[in-house]
Amino acid sequence: MASYASRLKQDIARWAETGIVDASTAAALLQDAEANERRSFSFGFVLAIMAALLLGASILLLIAANWGSIPRLVRVCGLLAVLFGGYVGGAVLKQRGDDALAEALWLVAASSFGASIALIGQMYHFSGDLDAALLTWCVGTVLAAFLLRSGPLTVGAVAIAMAWLILRGVENWGAGLPSHLYLVIALLLWLVSYWTQSRAARHLILLSLILYVALLAVQYEVLGLATVLAIGSAALFALHVRIPGEVERVIRLGSGFPAHCLVGFLAGLAMIQAELVDEGMSLAFAALATFGGIAAALYLAGRESRVLRSIAYVGFGLELCFVYAVTMGTMLGTAGLFLASGVLLGIIAIFIIRVERRIRTGISGHGGATA
Incomplete structure (x- = not known):
């Protein structure tokens, strides 16, 4: 299947041939499309990142396997050398235009930083626990992402923060809340993602916030918090449909924000239905709300x-x-229930078909009058 940039280039060529855009506008559009295509993730970029992660893991496993036989000073110097070489070497490659290799080295350095926390803590018998180590690793990775303006490092920091959230949720299961500190971390990561221009990081942050509410609901009051999640997601979806430009200027996710709203809506209703599994009529209403919400999301976005x-x-x-x-x-x-759902969806389908037919008729009529 052709990429978006390839399809766009074909469309621009067709627009130029039919006179929709002039030659100078078509050239400017093509130049912008090619520039954005170069900045996007390529298959080679992904392979370089995967190779860097595997290389970093192999080095760390090799060190860990022979950890006891390596002198203490050599251990510390070796870890610092990997950090220094990864970050500084990546910066040098970045200046030369080797973006993929630079990001790969930065990820090796970030991985080494996390391993260094564990290995040095073990070596000097520092007191602490796993979630504190993860939090320290996350802070260090965020700082590196901000200073180097690295999108992949921002994504890595979000992944580490999510691991910390899940660990806290499992450790405190039935005994307390997932830490509210995660909301502060998520806000910080969101702001950093603007600076590093990492849309992927913002996608992960939104998914992690849905997970946070789900953990909160399961540990405390399922119906109340799940209802808040479903209604809140539906409200954000409606807001995006009503003022898409204003929402996009804040969220900066392209067309991805409604999908996150749908995930939150479905997650909330799934928890509600699991709680109402023995309540026949209430469960039926929740199921109908799910079907109706899915149909509305498909129609609107x-x-x-x-x-x-x-x-x-x-x-x-x-x-x-x-x-x-x-x-x-x-x-x-x-x-x-299937009959009621089918009738409801049938009514919605008839409504959608008629509205789309009127829209197409209106566009054709307007085009004919203009011609």
Whole structure:
């Protein structure tokens, strides 16, 4: 399948041939598309990152395997050398235009920093626990990402923060909240992602916030917090549909924000349905709300986002499986719920078809009048 940039170049060429844009505008559009394509992740870039991570892991495992036989001073100097060589060497390569190799070396250095925390702590018997080490690793990686303006390092920092959140949630299961400090960390990472221009980091942060609310709901009050998650996600989705330009200026996710809203909506309703599994009528209303929400998301934003469509189709299929599994002992109940859902979706489908037909008719009529 052709990439977005390839399809855009074909469209620009067609627009120039048909006279929609003039030659100078077409040339400017092509130049901008090529510049953005060079800045995007290429397959070679991904391979370089993977190779760097594997290389870093192999070096660290080699050191760890022979840790006891290496003199203490040599251990510390070796760890510092890997850090210095990774960050400084990456900076030199960045100045020469070797972006992929530079980012790869920075990731090796960041990985080495995390391993250094554990190995030096073990060597000098420093007191501490795993979540404190993860938090220190995250802070160091964020600082490096900010100073080097590195998108991959920002993504790495978010991944470390998510690991810290999950660890805190597991450690405190049934005994307390996931740490509210994560909200501060997420805000800091979000601001850094603007500086490093890392859209992938912002995607991960939004997913982690959904996870945070889910952990909070499971440990405390499922119905209340899950309802807040579902309604809040729906409200943000509606806000994006109502004022997409203003929301995009803040979020800067392209067409990806509605997909996150749909994930939050489905996650909230999934927890609600799990809690209401023995409540027949309430469960039916929650299932209908899920089907209706999926249909609305497809109608309002499905055309612009292939990811949203995929999430919607998967969510629809899982919801059908869940409803059948819960009500399969009562075939009449299953049939009744499917009938009600089918009628509702049929009405929505008829409405969508008529609206889209009117839009197409209006566009054709306007074009004909103009001509």
